[in-house]
Amino acid sequence: MSFVPQNQMSNENISDNQHKPSIHSILENDRSSFQKVLTGKLYLQIVPTATEMKHMNRILTNHFFGNQIFNEKRYPTVQEKQDLAIKILEAFPHLEKTRMTPEAPKESYFFWKSGGKESGYHTGIIETRISNMRKDVAPENRLFRRKKTPTNVIPMESMYENAACIAMLTPVPQNGRAISNGMAACFEIHKFILQKKTTEKTDIIMRTFPHFLQFEGTLVQQAFERIHPQYNQQANLGKFLSLGLMLETDWIEVEDKHVRGALRVMKKLTNRGIRRTICNSNLSLAEITAAPLIQWIKPLNNKTDFETVEHQLNQITHPEPRIICVSTVFTKGNLFIVFKKNILPCGNDSIRAIDVLLKLFAVFGINVPPLLKKFYDIVSIYVYKISIVCRSNTVAALCSRFRELDESPSETPTHLLSLN
Structure with a gap:
């Protein structure tokens, strides 16, 4: 016998007045x-x-x-x-x-x-x-047969000449404004490259705009806002990561509170059924769990932090985008973002590093790694507000939980800073 609730209607009209089964x-x-x-x-x-x-x-x-x-x-x-x-x-x-x-x-x-x-x-x-x-x-x-019209606007030759001139500028603070304005003026080239159906688009973008690896990711952040004009200008990633501290009690050993908050959010967004690739068998379980977002590597003797990251990157055939912290495990240090053999220094500001990491996927046309996808989705929806569609019930539920925490009168930013 099939179960039918008391409020089940016997007739349903979906597209007309004819009787249809329930x-x-x-x-x-x-x-x-x-x-x-x-x-x-x-x-x-x-x-x-x-x-x-x-x-x-x-x-x-x-x-x-x-x-x-x-x-x-x-x-x-x-x-x-x-x-x-x-x-x-x-x-x-x-x-x-x-x-x-x-x-x-x-x-x-x-x-x-x-x-x-x-x-x-x-x-x-x-x-x-x-x-x-x-x-x-x-x-x-088909009822609606649209005429095929070219969607790609081919940039003028003079714009490529301008991009080449910008690329030759020395990336020093005195040239920062000129480089930033010049790259904004050449955005049509950037957009044109992103529309290409090729796995080499990241390399093409880097050859055209090499300064993306300079200025601690500021140019990546600016390009992201050009790609997403609906971007939330009041986005506060730091507050979001501080709220993340309230979700779990794990990762207490992680010194940087914003990294700790991000890892707690990621733990809440479980990734069951996704296989983790372990490139280094010497890593602890905690390090492997954190690796989709951040990896700690010890400084090498007689090498700069950049050279240490470069040495680490050469040991991996296909590195997925992530943050590298040059320090002992779980402690603060210089932060670098690596993606496709590129290294982007981000100083020691973890909020900036996480922000630039999440934004570079759109800027360079890179697919978000599966183990980082839900974290990327919740930031895109709740913080950046560039998306309202979420197909993950877990992400949608956590968005609701964040709204509760954000609107709670008992929690203030000062209080959040003292959380473990």
Whole structure:
């Protein structure tokens, strides 16, 4: 006997007034492996994993909209997608926990008109699935066939000449303003390179704008804001990392409180199922856990800190972007960011180093490593505010937790600085 809640409606109207089977009956009649999720989680009021939620969404969108898209040649309206999202929540009220932000509608994980904005693209797994279904429609049957127009604007030759002149300037403080302004004026070249579908784009950017490795990452921060004009100008990464200290009690041995806060946030954002590559078997478990963000290396005799990092980098074939701290394990020291054999000195300011590390992925067209992805996502959403879409329930939940900590009247910045 199938379980049907008392508030389950017998009739559901999604796209018209015709009688349609209930959400429960559709899922119960599906013959795939989803039955285990239905009886083992949904009927027990447990929120399924992201993969299982996508499976359920695929079943329902195919049922309600498959024939409409492929045979009737009609795409679902905003209201139809919204209705389906609401019906899913009516069938399984506990899925309200999946809402994207505390202020978002309860069905926002499934469908959110314009992503909560006044206009723009819609978000949610229903919208994503329907977009993928539209791609499977034969080109001649598509309702909206846009003309292909060139999206890449090719920079003028004179701009390349200006970029070459900027690259020849000596990276000293006296030339800092000229280099910064010149690179901003040549942003079209930077953007053009980023649009290239090649794994060599980082090397091309570095050859064109070698000063990215100077001035402790300031030029990287400026380029990031050009790439993301909606960037939150009031972003306070230091406050975010201080709030992170309140999440866990681990990493007490890490001397720098901002690094400690970042590591505690990363621990809260578990990365189960992702394999860690250990390049150095002499590292402790704590060092291996911290390595996606930061790695400590001891200074070498008769070598500068930069030469020490360079020596370490030469021992690794494909190093993932991370911070290198030249000091004994867990203590403060000079910080360097390494990525693709490049070394970017960041002084001893850990907030700056973490900020530049997270921003260089967009600036150089580098994929965020899997073990750093959730940390990158939560900073992008909560601090930088360059994104509102989060497909990770863990990240969304932690965003809510940060809002609670941030709005708590009992916690002040002065108090946070004294936390372990």
